[in-house]
Amino acid sequence: MKAAVVRALGEPLVIEERPDPEPGPGQVSVRIEASGLCHTDIHAANGDWPVKPEPPFVPGHEGVGIVERLGAGVTHLTAGQRVAVPWLGRTCGRCEHCLSGWETLCERQVNTGYGCDGGYAEKMLAWADFAQPVPDGISPRDAAPLTCAGVTTYKALKVAGVRPAQLVAVSGVGGLGHLAVQYAKTAGATVAAIDVTDEKLDLAAKLGADIVIDARAEDPAKALKRHGGAHVALACAVNEEAFTAAYGGLRRGGKLVMIALPADGTLPLPVFATVLNGISVIGSIVGTRQDLAEVYRLHAAGHTRVISEARPLESVNESMRDVLRGDVTARIVFEP
Numbered sequence: 223m224k225a226a227v228v229r230a231l232g233e234p235l236v237i238e239e240r241p242d243p244e245p246g247p248g249q250v251s252v253r254i255e256a257s258g259l260c261h262t263d264i265h266a267a268n269g270d271w272p273v274k275p276e277p278p279f280v281p282g283h284e285g286v287g288i289v290e291r292l293g294a295g296v297t298h299l300t301a302g303q304r305v306a307v308p309w310l311g312r313t314c315g316r317c318e319h320c321l322s323g324w325e326t327l328c329e330r331q332v333n334t335g336y337g338c339d340g341g342y343a344e345k346m347l348a349w350a351d352f353a354q355p356v357p358d359g360i361s362p363r364d365a366a367p368l369t370c371a372g373v374t375t376y377k378a379l380k381v382a383g384v385r386p387a388q389l390v391a392v393s394g395v396g397g398l399g400h401l402a403v404q405y406a407k408t409a410g411a412t413v414a415a416i417d418v419t420d421e422k423l424d425l426a427a428k429l430g431a432d433i434v435i436d437a438r439a440e441d442p443a444k445a446l447k448r449h450g451g452a453h454v455a456l457a458c459a460v461n462e463e464a465f466t467a468a469y470g471g472l473r474r475g476g477k478l479v480m481i482a483l484p485a486d487g488t489l490p491l492p493v494f495a496t497v498l499n500g501i502s503v504i505g506s507i508v509g510t511r512q513d514l515a516e517v518y519r520l521h522a523a524g525h526t527r528v529i530s531e532a533r534p535l536e537s538v539n540e541s542m543r544d545v546l547r548g549d550v551t552a553r554i555v556f557e558p
């Protein structure tokens with residue numbers, strides 16, 4: 223089978239021929255139909271973060287496909303069934319986080335396309351307990367971006383406790399942000415979308431954003447304040463200044479949810495203003511299996527539109543370059 227492999231951090235990926243993966247106990251093998259390119263895969267391939275993946279590895283944590291073979295002990299999945307293989311590849315199932323509904327915080331988690339091989343391939347392995355069944359009626363091409371971009375932004379709105387009548391700012395209308403706009407609308411909020419390209423601002427408006435803010439033309443903090451300030455700001459842009467602007471655009475009692483993970487990102491916070499204004503700053507990491515099931519249910523019910531372009535896996539290096547340039551309609555999905 224074919225796979226796109228990171229052989230060295232910061233180097234172009236290499237398309238390799240590899241033996242078909244053999245499912246071990248508790249695993250299944252999956253024939254990939256669609257596999258999304260998350261900006262996280264670019265951070266992984268470049269080794270942008272403090273905890274680095276070890277090459278060689280296959281990135282990709284939005285892989286969707288058909289279960290081919292079952293490893294020993296797998297009884298709840300069947301060959302021929304469609305599943306997605308998310309970032310949360312497996313967790314320990316026993317720690318305080320796993321037991322309290324916060325499996326995303328498990329210290330012993332293995333991350334797909336980072337700590338084990340991911341979905342940039344014709345076939346991959348998944349731990350059966352974390353392979354998420356994709357309901358009938360959701361295409362692989364739509365399911366792929368929902369599997370990370372969808373669940374991450376849906377969860378971010380949950381942790382922020384977004385309510386109708388609130389103003390929610392979405393900073394960065396890329397793969398994550400274009401879904402964040404839609405979840406915030408579904409939650410009944412007024413949405414202000416912020417980006418730096420005309421295409422993304424037009425897309426945000428088409429997807430229901432009430433206010434669009436061009437960060438090239440004006441300071442998003444000032445623009446948000448003109449509307450009274452955001453109750454919640456979702457920082458989805460891979461840019462530290464965008465975090466600062468989102469923070470600055472909060473109203474009193476507002477919440478900044480940090481989602482994007484720029485290399486070496488730091489956010490200097492003014493203590494006085496944070497205290498006096500009662501501001502919360504929250505980090506939010508992907509979502510649980512239950513969150514993902516809810517994301518698929520919302521999509522099946524017609525609440526979300528996934529905007530994507532299909533490309534062959536061979537285009538992986540140009541595709542990553544295009545994402546870095548902001549030259550992509552929301553999400554690239556590889557169809558190997």
Ligand code: NAD
Pocket residue numbers: 259260261262263265370371374393394395396397398399416417418419422437458459460461463464480481482483484506507508509545546548552
């Ligand atoms: P993307 O490249 O598709 O989207 C980024 C968007 O930000 C683009 O539309 C770009 O035009 C816009 N942007 C760039 N500079 C901006 C600025 N100054 N102001 C406003 N917008 C600006 O990336 P993505 O796949 O949506 O991922 C975004 C980030 O989220 C990445 O860092 C990724 O690693 C991270 N991520 C985090 C989680 C999590 O669980 N916290 C999950 C998935 C991805």
Ligand code: ZN
Pocket residue numbers: 260261262263283309370371
């Ligand atoms: Zn991702």
Ligand code: ZN
Pocket residue numbers: 313314315316317318319320325328329330
């Ligand atoms: Zn655990």
